[in-house]
Amino acid sequence: GYAGIDAGGTLVKIAYLSDGSAADSGGEGLLSASLPILVKFPTERIEAAVEWVRRQVPRDTVVGFTGGQAQRLRALLPEYEASAVDVPEFEATAEGAVRILKAEAEKEEAAAASGRFVLVNVGTGTSLHVIEGGERLRLGGIGLGGGTIVGLTGLLCGVRDYAEIARLAPLGSREAVDLTVGQIYAPAIPPIAGDLTAANFARPVPPATGAEPQDYAAAVIGMVAEIVVTVGVQAAGLQKTNQVVYIGSSYQDNALLRELTLRFTEMLGATAKIPKQGPYSGAIGALHLA
Ligand code: ADP
Incomplete structure (x- = not known):
């Protein structure tokens, strides 16, 4: 299975895809069509996120950590260290946004995600990116x-x-x-x-x-x-x-x-x-x- 954990300044967001759900997906690509479990926890109660991961995510899961509190959270989950990966925050955000747009466009039977767009990530603070296919550039914040x-x-x-x-x-x-x-x-x-x-x-x-x-x-x-x-x-x-x-x-x-x-x-x-x-x-x- 795979998990992605975005530990931000305010909230820890977790996406988890078990081997079971990936196998059900069929279609193109093992992961793209299946639906991960999504949960969030306040960063100020980071232990709750740690507990959830320990309970729900098997030890051999590949876990991608991103966000400002990624290092701290990764250190709190040493059991997953063998298959832990650091993912740069802005790459993670852009990749996730592209995938979400594609999935939601398919659901609405609308045209696939627009070609070129500006991505405005309104988190604790705000950052701006321009995205077109593989071109992903952070503009500022x-x-x-x-x-x-x-x-x-x-x-x-x-x-x-x-x-x-x-x-x-x-x-x-x-x-x-x-x-x-x-x-x-x-x-x-x-x-x-x-x-x-x-x-x-x-x-x-x-x-x-x-x-x-x-x-x-x-x-x-x-x-x-x-x-x-x-x-x-x-x-x-x-x-x-x-x-x-x-x-x-x-x-x-x-x-x-x-x-x-x-x-x-x-x-x-x-x-x-x-x-x-x-x-x-x-x-x-x-x-x-x-
Ligand atoms: P970060 O990655 O910096 O933690 P987020 O994208 O998670 O940022 O957005 C954080 C913002 O989302 C908060 O500043 C607040 O405005 C809003 N928010 C949404 N849900 C909650 C919640 N349950 N608790 C606190 N803030 C929340």
Whole structure:
């Protein structure tokens, strides 16, 4: 069997394909058509990931380790050392993303994954890549990402729990926090859409009721979406493609971030995809490159 473990700053993602599931796959390639088991654990409880691997993954499994905490996790799993492989993070992410896009395109009976695209990995922080077949180049990164959503919302209103932030955000109003183009121009008609953000967190006078935690959560997610999309679409323009693919656990169970990312990308004239298994790109890539 094969396993890929992507130990990131916030979450450990694991993809595991037993010999049994590989044998069932048939078709082209032993691994490509079969479905790995996917699980994740908070990096701050890395022992839970260690326990899961010990219980579920046989000792002779080839394990590809990737991500910032890969060395630490590998050292905690000495039983697998004989068949452990280090997989460079950006290669793992790109490989996994390509495979996920292909698999999800086949499921939707849509055309196979687009030729050239910019990959925006919104993890704890964000990194950008351009991908076309075997060409995989890291373009750069920005320090605004899922970690900003958790950290900044925590600082603003004390809510640090990811699930709670994701639940609250769609109920919030960004107008309580942000300054919109419409507010700057009022009472005149603005030359561009009034609901566009003129300046994040710049509302001069808070509303009479004050800003609530859900308003802060919505404003932080709105800011992250705007910047991540702006950088992603501009990178796409420079790279001569209009396809932008967003991955990373920041899209997991975060309806507002997904919705805004899709909407802003289309608004800026590019095409957005957020594949369902995107959070497991690094783990799936490490599994296949191990
Ligand atoms: P990394 O590889 O850096 O750990 P991920 O792609 O796993 O990054 O994304 C981490 C981000 O995903 C977090 O900053 C947070 O916004 C979001 N997230 C999704 N699910 C969870 C969760 N269960 N716990 C904490 N953060 C989560």
